[in-house]
Amino acid sequence: MKTEVYSWRVSAELKTTLEREAHRRQTPVSALLDQAVRNFLADRDPNSDDEEEQRRLHSAALSCLGSFAGGNPDRAANTRQTLRQRLRQKQNA
Numbered sequence: 650m651k652t653e654v655y656s657w658r659v660s661a662e663l664k665t666t667l668e669r670e671a672h673r674r675q676t677p678v679s680a681l682l683d684q685a686v687r688n689f690l691a692d693r694d695p696n697s698d699d700e701e702e703q704r705r706l707h708s709a710a711l712s713c714l715g716s717f718a719g720g721n722p723d724r725a726a727n728t729r730q731t732l733r734q735r736l737r738q739k740q741n742a
Contacts, residue, residue, distance in 0.1 A: 659667070671678040724731075 667678050667681060671681045674681065721727075
């Protein structure tokens with residue numbers, strides 16, 4: 650017995666397509682959507698771990714990203730101090 654409600658907005662084109670397909674199959678749109686969602690969820694890997702998936706995605710992204718080689722690994726931590734020194738030098742010059 651269905652007791653829960655879930656709703657979302659779809660484009661007019663998608664709604665029309667869903668209604669046509671439901672009519673063609675002689676079934677309510679809700680039954681068509683229910684079956685589509687069940688099929689989608691069944692196609693997922695049941696052993697898929699979301700944390701493992703995130704690690705895989707991060708690893709893939711890292712191969713596409715670069716880093717800046719500034720030679721000073723503490724630059725971000727020392728920004729305030731460095732900026733103040735440069736301002737003082739500029740004022741004294």
